[in-house]
Amino acid sequence: MLGEATTSWQAKRREGTRQEILSAAWAVARQHGLAALTLREVAARVGMRAPSLYSHFDSKHAIYDAMFEQAWSEYEELARESDATVPAEPRAALRYLAWRFFDFSVADLARHQLMNVRTIPDFTPSAGSYAPAVRVLDALHVRLAAIGITDGADIDLFVALVGGLIDHQWANDPGGTRWARLIDRAVDMYADALHLPRSDISSSDESATDQEER
Amino acid sequence: MLGEATTSWQAKRREGTRQEILSAAWAVARQHGLAALTLREVAARVGMRAPSLYSHFDSKHAIYDAMFEQAWSEYEELARESDATVPAEPRAALRYLAWRFFDFSVADLARHQLMNVRTIPDFTPSAGSYAPAVRVLDALHVRLAAIGITDGADIDLFVALVGGLIDHQWANDPGGTRWARLIDRAVDMYADALHLPRSDISSSDESATDQEER
């Protein structure tokens, strides 16, 4: 009955196979599509049969749930890492934030669908899995506040703007750059609307830090 | 072997049950969600068993396909009807177009998902069903051209902007107005970026034609 009966290395091993399963699930999702993921295939990739997965996850949705959390944690990590690199100048910062999320979202369809599109019928992330997503959004609030953007409506508009570009990039030109090209313009448009100070010095400063040849 | 063996009233009756099936499908989709639609339930609503639907549709996807076409045709019709009401002044016209599509999309989740979100695994609309959507987009091009917006990138930006607002309205505040409130601002922001002439007369002209109390 006691939960602590398992030794620590047992727990570690258990966690290991859990990760193996998740990793297999990601592979399947990327290959066949997020919604086409089947327990049989995931199980096969880790050398199991489908029912055995239930020793590690309560249900298929629980797997999606864990993937959801992983995806947002992944972005949270990336954001944290690159946080020091965010330019100080407001407009450059906005561009940076927009590009960061855009690139991340556009790099992996399955991940993007899981994070931002309700692709899976009936699936709603649990509160726990939602936590990283909330933290990311909180961090964005802080970032934007540093620029002077604190109004909720302004933030919503920024989010919708970038999100719209991502969705349309995936929907209408997957793998291309048709909507990516619009990001800088979109951000400037937004910055103008918010009367952010213009950086008159030059248009090619640190904003081009980790954006290659677009 | 000849297809014309059926009389015209037979064809009419056949078309009738086809519509009945589609109408039942919409009802199920609206009630249980688009993806949760099952052939058994649709069939039950029209007094049939699931396999009998195959006399009228090749597959479940064919039903989705017909629904997709209906949805876009519906919007096309609405757009055509209200076309005469589109204000002449550029900014008012943009607001009008944005609101028109926003309201339509926000009125019906299942319809919106089918039209604009890839919710159904493996489902891709056929070329035929896509036609109304293409016509709608063409009509938008014409409309925008009348305002002086002809650059493809500009159009893409407008579409992404409005689409982003709709998606976020559904995702984060379904039934609310949190993102709806942003539309006018978003459109103005866009119009400013395109250097559209400002309507200095007053801010409450015909743009409020069929928008009630928002």
Next chain:
DNA sequence: TAGCTTCTCCTAACACGATTAGGAATCGTC
């Protein structure tokens, strides 16, 4: 009217999903 074809519906059945029940092997711990 008889015979035929065609159309539309049916019941059975299949394949393949997720999931549950129940058992065998493994492996620490007493």
Next chain:
DNA sequence: GACGATTCCTAATCGTGTTAGGAGAAGCTA
């Protein structure tokens, strides 16, 4: 060395979309 938990298995259930094959009605042709 026996116990108990853990982790895997096979077998079976249930709900999907879909196919096979047949029954009955209704039209057209003689």
